[in-house]
Amino acid sequence: xxxxxxxxxxxxxxxxxxxxxxxxxxxxxxxxxxxxxxxxxxxxxxxxxxxxxxxxxxxxxxxxxxxxxxxxxxxxxxxxxxxxxxxxxxxxxxxxxxxxxxxxxxxxxxxxxxxxxxxxxxxxxxxxxxxxxxxxxxxxxxxxxxxxxxxxxxxxxxxxxxxxxxxxxxxxxxxxxxxxxxxxxxxxxxxxxxxxxxxxxxxxxxxxxxxxxxxxxxxxxxxxxxxxxxxxxxxxxxxxxxxxxxxxxxxxxxxxxxxxxxxxxxxxxxxxxxxxxxxxxxxxxxxxxxxxxxxxxxxxxxxxxxxxxxxxxxxxxxxxxxxxxxxxxxxxxxxxxxxxxxxxxxxxxxxxxxxxxxxxxxxxxxxxxxxxxxxxxxxxxxxxxxxxxxxxxxxxxxxxxxxxxxxxxxxxxxxxxxxxxxxxxxxxxxxxxxxxxxxxxxxxxxxxxxxxxxxxxxxxxxxxxxxxxxxxxxxxxxxxxxxxxxxxxxxxxxxxxxxxxxxxxxxxxxxxxxxxxxxxxxxx
Amino acid sequence: xxxxxxxxxxxxxxxxxxxxxxxxxxxxxxxxxxxxxxxxxxxxxxxxxxxxxxxxxxxxxxxxxxxxxxxxxxxxxxxxxxxxxxxxxxxxxxxxxxxxxxxxxxxxxxxxxxxxxxxxxxxxxxxxxxxxxxxxxxxxxxxxxxxxxxxxxxxxxxxxxxxxxxxxxxxxxxxxxxxxxxxxxxxxxxxxxxxxxxxxxxxxxxxxxxxxxxxxxxxxxxxxxxxxxxxxxxxxxxxxxxxxxxxxxxxxxxxxxxxxxxxxxxxxxxxxxxxxxxxxxxxxxxxxxxxxxxxxxxxxxxxxxxxxxxxxxxxxxxxxxxxxxxxxxxxxxxxxxxxxxxxxxxxxxxxxxxxxxxxxxxxxxxxxxxxxxxxxxxxxx
Numbered sequence: 001x002x003x004x005x006x007x008x009x010x011x012x013x014x015x016x017x018x019x020x021x022x023x024x025x026x027x028x029x030x031x032x033x034x035x036x037x038x039x040x041x042x043x044x045x046x047x048x049x050x051x052x053x054x055x056x057x058x059x060x061x062x063x064x065x066x067x068x069x070x071x072x073x074x075x076x077x078x079x080x081x082x083x084x085x086x087x088x089x090x091x092x093x094x095x096x097x098x099x100x101x102x103x104x105x106x107x108x109x110x111x112x113x114x115x116x117x118x119x120x121x122x123x124x125x126x127x128x129x130x131x132x133x134x135x136x137x138x139x140x141x142x143x144x145x146x147x148x149x150x151x152x153x154x155x156x157x158x159x160x161x162x163x164x165x166x167x168x169x170x171x172x173x174x175x176x177x178x179x180x181x182x183x184x185x186x187x188x189x190x191x192x193x194x195x196x197x198x199x200x201x202x203x204x205x206x207x208x209x210x211x212x213x214x215x216x217x218x219x220x221x222x223x224x225x226x227x228x229x230x231x232x233x234x235x236x237x238x239x240x241x242x243x244x245x246x247x248x249x250x251x252x253x254x255x256x257x258x259x260x261x262x263x264x265x266x267x268x269x270x271x272x273x274x275x276x277x278x279x280x281x282x283x284x285x286x287x288x289x290x291x292x293x294x295x296x297x298x299x300x301x302x303x304x305x306x307x308x309x310x311x312x313x314x315x316x317x318x319x320x321x322x323x324x325x326x327x328x329x330x331x332x333x334x335x336x337x338x339x340x341x342x343x344x345x346x347x348x349x350x351x352x353x354x355x356x357x358x359x360x361x362x363x364x365x366x367x368x369x370x371x372x373x374x375x376x377x378x379x380x381x382x383x384x385x386x387x388x389x390x391x392x393x394x395x396x397x398x399x400x401x402x403x404x405x406x407x408x409x410x411x412x413x414x415x416x417x418x419x420x421x422x423x424x425x426x427x428x429x430x431x432x433x434x435x436x437x438x439x440x441x442x443x444x445x446x447x448x449x450x451x452x453x454x455x456x457x458x459x460x461x462x463x464x465x466x467x468x469x470x471x472x473x474x475x476x477x478x479x480x481x482x483x484x485x486x487x488x489x490x491x492x493x494x495x496x497x498x499x500x501x502x503x504x505x506x507x508x509x510x511x512x513x514x515x516x517x518x519x520x521x522x523x524x
Numbered sequence: 525x526x527x528x529x530x531x532x533x534x535x536x537x538x539x540x541x542x543x544x545x546x547x548x549x550x551x552x553x554x555x556x557x558x559x560x561x562x563x564x565x566x567x568x569x570x571x572x573x574x575x576x577x578x579x580x581x582x583x584x585x586x587x588x589x590x591x592x593x594x595x596x597x598x599x600x601x602x603x604x605x606x607x608x609x610x611x612x613x614x615x616x617x618x619x620x621x622x623x624x625x626x627x628x629x630x631x632x633x634x635x636x637x638x639x640x641x642x643x644x645x646x647x648x649x650x651x652x653x654x655x656x657x658x659x660x661x662x663x664x665x666x667x668x669x670x671x672x673x674x675x676x677x678x679x680x681x682x683x684x685x686x687x688x689x690x691x692x693x694x695x696x697x698x699x700x701x702x703x704x705x706x707x708x709x710x711x712x713x714x715x716x717x718x719x720x721x722x723x724x725x726x727x728x729x730x731x732x733x734x735x736x737x738x739x740x741x742x743x744x745x746x747x748x749x750x751x752x753x754x755x756x757x758x759x760x761x762x763x764x765x766x767x768x769x770x771x772x773x774x775x776x777x778x779x780x781x782x783x784x785x786x787x788x789x790x791x792x793x794x795x796x797x798x799x800x801x802x803x804x805x806x807x808x809x810x811x812x813x814x815x816x817x818x819x820x821x822x823x824x825x826x827x828x829x830x831x832x833x834x835x836x837x838x839x840x841x842x843x844x845x846x847x848x849x850x851x852x853x854x855x856x857x858x859x860x861x862x863x864x865x866x867x868x869x870x871x872x873x874x875x876x877x878x879x880x881x882x883x884x885x886x887x888x889x890x891x892x893x894x895x896x897x898x899x900x901x902x903x904x905x
Contacts, residue, residue, distance in 0.1 A: 049736075052740050054736050054739065054740060057739075058735070058736055058739055078739075079736075079739045079740050080739050080740075080741075080742045080743060080744055080745045081742075081745060082740075083740060083741055083742030083745070084742070086740070087740070088736070088737070088740035088741075090733050090736065090737055092730075092733055094690070094730070095729075095730045095733035095734050095737065096733070096734065096737040097686075098679070098683060098734070098737075098738060098741075098743075099664045099682075100576075100662070100663075100664065100686060100879075101662070101664070101879060103809075104664060104808060104809075107808035107809070108741055108743075109741040109742050110806075110808060111805050111806055111807060111808050112741060112742035112743055112744075112745055112805060113742055113745070114804035114805055114806050115806055116806060117806065117807075117808070117809070120806065120808050120809075121808075121809065124808070138876070138877070138879050139879045139880075140576070140879045140880045142577070142689070142690070142880070143575075143879065143880050143881060143882050156741065157740070157741070160741075160742070330700075333704055333707075333708070334707075334708045335700055335703060335704055335708075348707045349707050349708075350704065350705065350706075350707050351704035351705075351707075352704075353697070353700070353701045353704060355697070357722060357725075357726055357729075358694075358697050358698045358700075358701035358722050358726075359698075359701045359702065359705055359718075359722065360721075360722055360725070361717060361718045361721035361722055371718075372705055372706070375705065375706050375709070375711045376706055376709070402725055402729070416705070417704070417705050420705070420706065420707065422707050
């Protein structure tokens with residue numbers, strides 16, 4: 001059997017003194033599905049890349065100790081020669097395709113390994129079935145959806161029949177449906193083929209229940225290792241139900257809504273005061289869509305959408321992929337023209353695109369914020385400092401935007417746009433690929449902005465974020481508004497409910513429950 | 525539904541077509557015939573190109589080459605003077621002697637303008653044929669056809685080509701993000717830097733990610749050492765022989781020069797054979813040309829053959845004589861038939877879905893609101 005063994009593995013990147021891996025000792029047995037959790041920049045990616053030899057062979061840097069796959073050490077073997085033993089899947093599925101046809105792309109590694117025609121043919125068919133992508137075999141990767149693309153990338157890594165499959169945040173760029181498909185496929189591979197899976201993730205709601213074992217990394221070393229429930233209970237990025245279990249002292253901490261419900265049923269009824277509806281005093285209308293329609297080519301994307309956003313209001317736009325959330329935001333921002341209806345703008349808007357990398361052109365984060373002010377013909381250093389502080393980027397101010405981790409980049413993107421002082425912020429999927437501290441910082445910043453009279457519209461798949469920050473939730477589907485109301489009402493009545501609401505209605509977030517528990521204890 | 529393979533012509537067929545079209549344009553550099561070649565290229569892209577990014581780029585490439593014609597006509601019209609009949613007269617001046625000291629402007633002559641336009645049109649024909657070839661061919665198949673020694677450099681070119689559309693997409697997105705940043709105000713100062721830097725940096729990051737992915741998928745694995753060394757020495761010897769042949773030719777020793785050139789060719793060929801032997805790569809499902817492919821190849825080869833015959837016997841039918849008195853360009857039905865042979869690929873029916881188009885109906889109609897995923901371990905274990 002092929003075990004993956006790290007022995008006192010140490011590594012630091014070139015031109016950096018900080019250890020990305022700090023004396024890691026780890027043994028991953030054949031057939032395990034191991035989840036690697038941890039904030040951005042804690043060494044998850046490095047740990048994963050060390051397993052397939054990309055660290056140190058492709059990255060450079062100083063490497064100490066040993067990483068062995070089976071009996072081969074990555075010190076002596078190049079990544080390309082490990083191709084048949086360790087498969088690697090990149091975070092960005094777009095960057096992984098070599099051939100413009102799925103079937104040939106899957107066969108690419110087999111051609112490199114020099115397999116004979118008959119075995120290649122058989123392997124490709126097996127992998128197409130294993131990942132349920134046989135229908136996509138003739139398609140060009142660029143025409144696929146994110147989830148499909150990521151499954152094809154996994155197939156391409158898997159076709160060589162590796163004993164270990166290493167995936168670096170494979171679902172962070174995907175919508176919930178795509179992420180679900182990818183994780184289900186991974187679990188199936190692990191069960192049916194016995195492939196060892198080493199998986200790094202930020203969003204653990206879906207991944208944690210599938211794992212046999214979880215690791216939490218902190219500054220280059222392994223802080224916790226063991227049963228996923230026990231390990232994740234103390235971790236800030238844990239699923240909401242796990243943190244709820246931790247708060248209410250359930251053992252073992254649940255990983256799924258189902259397990260949490262069992263705890264609720266078994267425990268004494270909790271005497272918690274229901275959260276009082278917080279009265280929101282919103283100001284005048286800041287931006288409104290009136291019978292708004294939009295098209296993309298011949299397709300009608302939005303049809304008769306009515307939406308009002310008031311000063312101080314935070315609106316969450318929910319809806320499946322392709323339901324028109326992004327189009328609505330772009331139309332509100334004036335980047336796309338409406339096909340009919342109109343947008344009433346009573347305040348300036350600023351739009352943060354899904355991919356913040358698109359705007360980074362300055363050498364440091366601070367210069368990036370200053371550039372926005374310069375573009376607007378303004379010059380106030382206070383705004384720069386206050387936005388850096390609000391988004392927790394003060395320590396990263398002098399770093400190059402592209403040297404930041406995923407979550408920091410997203411925050412820097414928000415800061416670079418918001419610093420312009422537009423009262424209406426339009427955020428498109430701002431928590432994509434974000435770790436827990438980044439999500440907290442973003443949520444706090446949205447709260448601040450709304451408290452100071454600004455409005456925020458965020459399109460998101462992240463219902464936990466919506467539950468935390470939104471006053472109003474709007475569900476978009478089939479081109480128009482399906483539901484529009486207070487966040488609690490809209491989220492309660494639908495399948496969009498956050499985890500806590502499903503376990504302990506009518507609470508939306510762990511923080512609300514914590515507040516109620518404190519009040520109840522103070523009362524007794 | 526997507527499992528039906530799109531029947532497409534073999535890369536060999538398309539390579540033959542492109543070569544035939546290029547030779548035809550060169551044999552009959554007459555604007556009328558060039559228009560025919562451009563029209564045929566357009567039809568080929570329409571029928572066989574589908575929604576591939578390079579097919580969508582086809583009209584822009586042709587427009588770009590037309591722009592080149594305009595520039596060429598203007599420059600030639602202003603600077604070339606042959607004492608022929610003038611179209612009109614412009615004020616004239618002489619550029620300073622350190623720039624060449626030739627006259628610019630003055631009489632713009634009909635023959636000069638027409639000659640420049642005719643020459644430019646040949647370039648349009650060449651660009652159209654080449655762009656159509658790139659729009660319809662599978663570059664990966666093309667690389668797989670080449671000797672194995674060329675596989676790695678060829679694949680690098682293919683990957684680079686695949687980057688072009690994604691760069692265009694990124695450039696559009698960056699432009700929009702730049703506008704969004706200021707709430708719709710377009711600031712022109714320093715805009716180029718703000719637009720170029722993200723596209724370049726992104727391209728760099730993508731390239732690094734792709735390099736990692738290719739490395740992890742076994743690209744460039746160490747091959748058998750001895751055969752590769754033989755190939756390298758053969759290559760070095762071939763270069764040496766070529767250099768010696770060059771020197772011999774300079775020194776008027778023609779026999780020696782040609783002999784050395786022959787030796788160099790043999791050495792180069794054996795280097796390619798040896799390097800191909802050294803590669804342990806195999807090929808997944810290589811396609812063989814079908815009957816339709818052979819028929820199209822035959823038709824495509826007949827076209828330049830017919831034109832070459834015409835050019836040898838009655839060149840006036842193919843060329844446009846611009847000497848006065850000015851006549852309309854010649855148009856021979858037989859030449860038109862030759863060009864029509866280049867339409868052969870259009871006659872091959874296209875079946876199966878276009879790999880580049882996104883199906884209009886989502887593959888899996890989801891429930892009305894997207895369910896917040898709630899993992900049920902029982903369901904997957």
